[in-house]
Amino acid sequence: xxxxxxxNLYNTVNEKLYTASVAEAFFLIRKMIKEINDWGMSxxxxxxxxxxxxxxxxxxxxxQQIGASQSTIYNQLIFNLFMLTMRAKDAFLLRHxxxxxxxxxxxxxxxxxxxxxxxxTGFDKIxxxxxxxxxxxxxxxxxxxxxxxDYWNDLMTEYQKALSPLFTNILLINTLSDEELDIxxxxxxxxxxxxDARCIAISALTIxxxxxxxxxxxxxILSFAEHDNNMLRQRALVGIVLIIAKYGYMxxxxxxxxxRITFLCKNEDWVKELSTIVFQIVRTTETSKLSKQxxxxxxxxxxxxxxxxxxxxxxxxxxxxxxxxxxxxxxILDRIDFSDKINxxxxxxxxxxxxxxxxxxxxxNFPFFGFIENWLLPFDxxxxxxxxxxxxxxxxxxxxTTNPMMCNSDKFSFSLNMLQLPDNQLTAVEFxxxxxKEQLDEMIKEMRQTNKLSxxxxxxxxxxxxxxxxxxxxxxxxxxxxxxxxxxNLFKSKMFDAIFASTDDKRKIADYxxxxxxxxxxxxxxxxxxxxxxxDFETYRNIAYSYQQVGDYVNAVNYYIIAEGLDGNKIWYxxxxxxxxxxxxxxxxxxxxxxxxLDNNKEDFKIIFRQxxxxxxxxQYDDALSLLYKINYLKPxxxxxxxxxxLCLLYCGKIEQASQLSKSNEEQFTEIRDFVLAGHIALVxxxxxxxxxxxxxxxxxxxxxxxxxxxxxRDVEILLHNGVRKDTIELxxxxxxxxxxx
Numbered sequence: 001x002x003x004x005x006x007x008n009l010y011n012t013v014n015e016k017l018y019t020a021s022v023a024e025a026f027f028l029i030r031k032m033i034k035e036i037n038d039w040g041m042s043x044x045x046x047x048x049x050x051x052x053x054x055x056x057x058x059x060x061x062x063x064q065q066i067g068a069s070q071s072t073i074y075n076q077l078i079f080n081l082f083m084l085t086m087r088a089k090d091a092f093l094l095r096h097x098x099x100x101x102x103x104x105x106x107x108x109x110x111x112x113x114x115x116x117x118x119x120x121t122g123f124d125k126i127x128x129x130x131x132x133x134x135x136x137x138x139x140x141x142x143x144x145x146x147x148x149x150d151y152w153n154d155l156m157t158e159y160q161k162a163l164s165p166l167f168t169n170i171l172l173i174n175t176l177s178d179e180e181l182d183i184x185x186x187x188x189x190x191x192x193x194x195x196d197a198r199c200i201a202i203s204a205l206t207i208x209x210x211x212x213x214x215x216x217x218x219x220x221i222l223s224f225a226e227h228d229n230n231m232l233r234q235r236a237l238v239g240i241v242l243i244i245a246k247y248g249y250m251x252x253x254x255x256x257x258x259x260r261i262t263f264l265c266k267n268e269d270w271v272k273e274l275s276t277i278v279f280q281i282v283r284t285t286e287t288s289k290l291s292k293q294x295x296x297x298x299x300x301x302x303x304x305x306x307x308x309x310x311x312x313x314x315x316x317x318x319x320x321x322x323x324x325x326x327x328x329x330x331x332i333l334d335r336i337d338f339s340d341k342i343n344x345x346x347x348x349x350x351x352x353x354x355x356x357x358x359x360x361x362x363x364x365n366f367p368f369f370g371f372i373e374n375w376l377l378p379f380d381x382x383x384x385x386x387x388x389x390x391x392x393x394x395x396x397x398x399x400x401t402t403n404p405m406m407c408n409s410d411k412f413s414f415s416l417n418m419l420q421l422p423d424n425q426l427t428a429v430e431f432x433x434x435x436x437k438e439q440l441d442e443m444i445k446e447m448r449q450t451n452k453l454s455x456x457x458x459x460x461x462x463x464x465x466x467x468x469x470x471x472x473x474x475x476x477x478x479x480x481x482x483x484x485x486x487x488x489n490l491f492k493s494k495m496f497d498a499i500f501a502s503t504d505d506k507r508k509i510a511d512y513x514x515x516x517x518x519x520x521x522x523x524x525x526x527x528x529x530x531x532x533x534x535x536d537f538e539t540y541r542n543i544a545y546s547y548q549q550v551g552d553y554v555n556a557v558n559y560y561i562i563a564e565g566l567d568g569n570k571i572w573y574x575x576x577x578x579x580x581x582x583x584x585x586x587x588x589x590x591x592x593x594x595x596x597x598l599d600n601n602k603e604d605f606k607i608i609f610r611q612x613x614x615x616x617x618x619x620q621y622d623d624a625l626s627l628l629y630k631i632n633y634l635k636p637x638x639x640x641x642x643x644x645x646x647l648c649l650l651y652c653g654k655i656e657q658a659s660q661l662s663k664s665n666e667e668q669f670t671e672i673r674d675f676v677l678a679g680h681i682a683l684v685x686x687x688x689x690x691x692x693x694x695x696x697x698x699x700x701x702x703x704x705x706x707x708x709x710x711x712x713x714r715d716v717e718i719l720l721h722n723g724v725r726k727d728t729i730e731l732x733x734x735x736x737x738x739x740x741x742x
Contacts, residue, residue: 001035003096010089017078017085018249022052025081032088036095041088048084051077072255079253083213090174090212099479101211104172115168119161123169123180127187129162134194137382141391155384160371163197167373170204174212185220188232196377199235203376206239210483213247215254222260226270231378234273234460238467241277245486248493262498273456274499275508280461281487282512284354284468291358354465356410357472363413364473375470376463379408386415393426399433404444404458407465488518491525503532507539519546537566544576553580571597578610587614605635612644621652642668647677651718655684672698676711684722688732695736705737 001009009032016025026049033041055074094102094109107114116122120129170176170184184205188198202224205217221243224236240261244251251257265271368374368385377383381390381397390397396418400411418426464484471482490496491509500506510525523546526539544559557580564573578593594611598604608627615624628645631638642665649658662678669675679694695712702708712733719729 001092003093006032006035006089006092010085013085014082014249017081022078022081025085026052029081029085029088032085032092036088036091038088038091041084041091044084048077048081075253075255079250082250082253086213100476101172101479104168108172115172116165117161119158120165123183126162126166127183127190127193130166130187130193130197131190133159133162133197134192137194141387152384152388159384163200163373164371166197167200167204167371170201171208171211171372173208175214176216178216181216181220185223188220188224194380195231196380196383198229199231199378200373200376202232202235202239204373206235206242209239209243210246210481213250215257218243218257219260222257222264225264226267230456230459234277234456235463237273238277238281238460238463241274241281241490242483242486244493244495244499245490246483248490248495252494258495258498261495265499265501271499271505273460275505276457277460277464278487278490278509279512280457280464281484282516282518284464284484285488285518286516287354287357287468288472290353290355291361294355295358354468356406357465357469360410360413360469361473363417364409364469366413366416368412368416369474372470372474374412375409375474376466377408377412378463379411383412386412386419389415389419393430395434396426396430399430399437403440405440407462407469409466409469488513488521491521491528503529510539510542514542514546517549519549522546523550537563540566541573548576548580551583553583556580557584571600575607582614582617587617590614591618603634605631605638609638609641609644612648616644616648616651619651621648624648625652643671643674643677646681647715650677650681650684650715650722653722655681655722659685669697672701672708672711675701676708677715680715680719683719683724683728683732688728691732692735695732696739699736699740 009028013025013028013032016022016028026045030042030045033045051073055070055077058070093099094105104115113122116125120126166184166187169180173180176184184201187193188201190198202221205221208214209217209221221236221239224232225240227233227236244261251261265274374385379401381387381401390400400406400415403411406414418429421429468484471477471480471484474480496509500509506525506529510522510529513519513522513525523543526543526546529539540559540563544556544563547553547556547559557577560573560577560580564570564577567573574593574597578590578597581587581590581593591611591614594607594614597607598611601607608631612624612627612631615621615627625645625648628641628648631641632645635641642661646658646661646665649655649661659681662681666678669678675694675698679691679698682688682691682694698711699705699708702711716729720726
């Protein structure tokens with residue numbers, strides 16, 4: 001078997017177990033175990049098989065006596081089979097996979113102490129070393145050390161040697177001993193350990209569980225889900241959401257964890273925090289598209305004006321009083337319309353979008369990011385990697401630390417980049433950020449007033465963005481499955497109902513999916529709340545629109561009709577119904593919808609135009625011409641009216657009128673279709689030379705040959721109907737193509 005074969009088999013087994021096709025699952029699990037030739041797993045499999053046979057026999061003979069104890073035994077059996085399947089898959093990948101995690105596990109198998117070092121020689125040495133670091137971080141650093149590169153290099157090395165063994169061993173060891181788990185729990189609980197190490201321990205537990213499920217690690221994460229420390233609690237909550245999104249189908253059968261989560265969900269504030277985290281994770285699904293938009297539309301404009309700004313600022317003395325310099329800078333920016341160009345970027349920031357992902361992606365090449373744990377560190381100005389900068393530039397430290405728009409990872413990128421700058425440029429940056437702080441504070445105030453930002457939301461969002469950067473920009477990120485995308489499957493297990501039990505909670509999740517265009521997911525969650533009393537029209541409307549977006553126009557129509565009955569805004573629904581009817585080929589129904597809209601507003605040219613298109617599709621050309629002439633007379637600049645009117649004249653055989661209109665509008669031709677239509681009219685009139693000229697202009701505009709051929713053949717039936725021979729159509733095309741290729 002190949003790696004893909006074993007992964008597909010693993011997914012199939014999980015599906016069979018979850019859908020109660022247990023006998024089939026047994027057969028497939030044996031197939032996996034045979035592939036790795038593990039005798040211990042085979043014995044375990046025989047025991048589970050025997051237990052299941054006994055359960056079936058008992059159920060067959062005592063159908064009326066199936067109670068809670070039998071259900072508990074069954075659930076435990078299914079969970080054990082899930083875990084056995086995972087272990088079999090992991091054993092296969094350990095032998096054959098080149099992914100980073102399995103490379104690390106093979107090193108551990110060779111030497112269990114491989115990831116310890118001369119400072120931290122074992123698990124029991126991690127805590128004392130972290131406590132010593134925490135104590136040392138509180139000490140002031142003298143001027144001599146501040147400029148001593150060797151001093152800082154030693155400090156960074158010592159810091160990394162203390163942190164890496166903690167993170168790496170938690171991450172790679174599938175099953176830690178109870179003693180090791182107690183050490184980890186005590187580290188997270190201890191105020192004598194640096195905050196970043198405590199947070200990293202939770203992150204390591206989370207990622208470790210995401211790569212290999214372990215109930216004991218999950219229980220540690222759950223134990224911090226109600227912790228007083230917001231940073232620890234938010235990391236734990238993000239971990240819980242990601243774990244349920246991936247393993248919800250398994251957790252249903254793990255009674256202890258399931259009951260513990262269900263109990264925690266009785267706390268409404270806890271559920272609200274989980275809901276916010278789901279929203280923040282769903283929002284990351286737009287980041288790639290957003291980064292592309294910024295890099296292709298906004299940044300090129302800013303890059304164009306960058307040299308102008310640099311030239312104007314070159315001779316400025318930043319040691320002057322800021323109030324004297326500020327008007328001069330504002331005058332420079334106003335002259336080049338900088339404010340207009342940055343406005344789009346600011347609006348995206350205000351909406352909470354991740355606007356910096358693409359910008360800082362190019363600043364992840366520092367040695368600092370060579371360690372996985374450093375991608376997930378909470379930002380601290382006393383971190384040895386950046387402390388030198390902030391001990392020198394105190395105001396810069398405040399600006400960076402309090403900036404809510406930058407996640408922890410980006411703050412480290414920014415700070416490490418600043419350390420590379422000469423003093424004069426660093427002073428200029430410090431000044432710029434100091435001046436920007438007033439505007440930033442105003443933005444933060446507005447976001448807090450609109451409930452778009454709170455301290456707790458900021459902590460969870462920054463951590464989620466850190467995770468996004470790791471799973472997207474880490475050099476070997478393809479070695480890891482991105483758990484953030486699993487949030488789109490969150491609703492598929494019963495754990496979703498346990499967490500988001502109320503209609504309002506489910507509606508929020510559905511709205512998140514809907515807002516970020518995950519329409520299949522939105523449909524499924526919205527449909528879960530349709531039976532709720534006093535259902536509003538918005539749910540039906542959103543379901544209908546979601547069906548429309550995925551191309552299921554039949555269901556879209558059905559739900560639009562229900563929503564229309566509950567809502568008073570009939571015009572909005574008629575527009576959408578007309579669109580769906582057109583897609584379904586029910587053109588007469590679309591025309592009826594347009595008629596009803598026009599009863600309300602007879603001068604809606606957009607609707608008149610669409611109705612004319614429908615008449616053309618129905619071959620009711622006279623009705624179409626009547627509407628098109630009306631638009632052409634009352635609003636001659638209406639987009640594409642001349643083209644469609646010309647096309648309709650050709651369709652109904654009014655060749656001379658079509659020819660005259662086409663010639664009069666020739667200077668306004670902007671698209672391939674304009675020239676192809678003019679060519680077709682000339683061909684019908686037997687003006688082959690004129691037709692060739694138009695076709696050649698059309699093919700010159702085409703991005704590729706396929707695009708031109710689609711337009712050329714689109715109305716071939718009309719050409720044939722108007723007497724143009726098929727061999728003539730092909731001959732003309734050959735002439736056009738040979739000329740193009742020559």
